[in-house]
Amino acid sequence: MKNYLTLKIGILAVFIGLFFSCNKNEDELPTVLAAELISKKWKITDELITYPGQLEISIYDSLDACSKDDIYEFKLDRSLVITEGLVKCDTSLPDFSIILQWQLSNNDTQIDITDTSKSGIPILGSAEMHNFKMDILELTAMSLKVKYLDTLTGITDKLYFAPY
Numbered sequence: 001m002k003n004y005l006t007l008k009i010g011i012l013a014v015f016i017g018l019f020f021s022c023n024k025n026e027d028e029l030p031t032v033l034a035a036e037l038i039s040k041k042w043k044i045t046d047e048l049i050t051y052p053g054q055l056e057i058s059i060y061d062s063l064d065a066c067s068k069d070d071i072y073e074f075k076l077d078r079s080l081v082i083t084e085g086l087v088k089c090d091t092s093l094p095d096f097s098i099i100l101q102w103q104l105s106n107n108d109t110q111i112d113i114t115d116t117s118k119s120g121i122p123i124l125g126s127a128e129m130h131n132f133k134m135d136i137l138e139l140t141a142m143s144l145k146v147k148y149l150d151t152l153t154g155i156t157d158k159l160y161f162a163p164y
Contacts, residue, residue: 030076033108036139042072042161043085052154064089071164078103080113110135111146134159 030038047063050056060068069085080100088095101114110133134146137158144161 031104031108033136033139034074034104036141037074037104037111037144038076039141041164042074042144043070043164044068044072044159045162046158046160048158048160050156050158056156056158072161074102105133108136 044060044063044067046058046060048056049059066084066087066089069087071081071083071085073081073083075081078101080102082098082100084096099117101116103112104110105112112131112133114131132148134148137145137147139145142162146159146161148157148159149155150157
């Protein structure tokens with residue numbers, strides 16, 4: 001009887017172990033889209049703005065040179081690291097790096113960006129923005145195109161990236 005009870009407890013322990021080991025974890029392999037996103041570093045090649053009721057315009061030429069060469073790196077651990085490129089906005093300051101969190105959502109059609117430090121997300125120039133979703137318009141080996149709609153202002157912002 002004692003061996004039978006020990007056997008039942010052992011089998012129960014194995015099933016519990018299998019159940020919990022089959023749960024999804026953050027170390028799982030990325031989807032094909034996520035693998036493409038994290039396979040390289042990115043830089044902005046264009047930014048298009050559409051104000052409500054107006055035509056879409058590129059504002060890339062009006063961006064500071066120091067913003068055009070910043071490096072965007074989506075990492076496997078779900079961090080998004082934005083690092084200052086070679087052109088510095090203020091040479092008297094040390095190089096900067098901003099770490100955000102990212103994840104794919106809505107069947108890999110959106111990128112959710114979260115600023116856990118609450119310092120503001122520089123991608124859209126807002127020091128008050130801490131979370132937002134960007135629609136993925138295109139993601140290939142040579143191009144990342146995303147769109148963000150600011151629901152407060154109605155402004156649509158499209159960001160185009162190429163490998164760095």
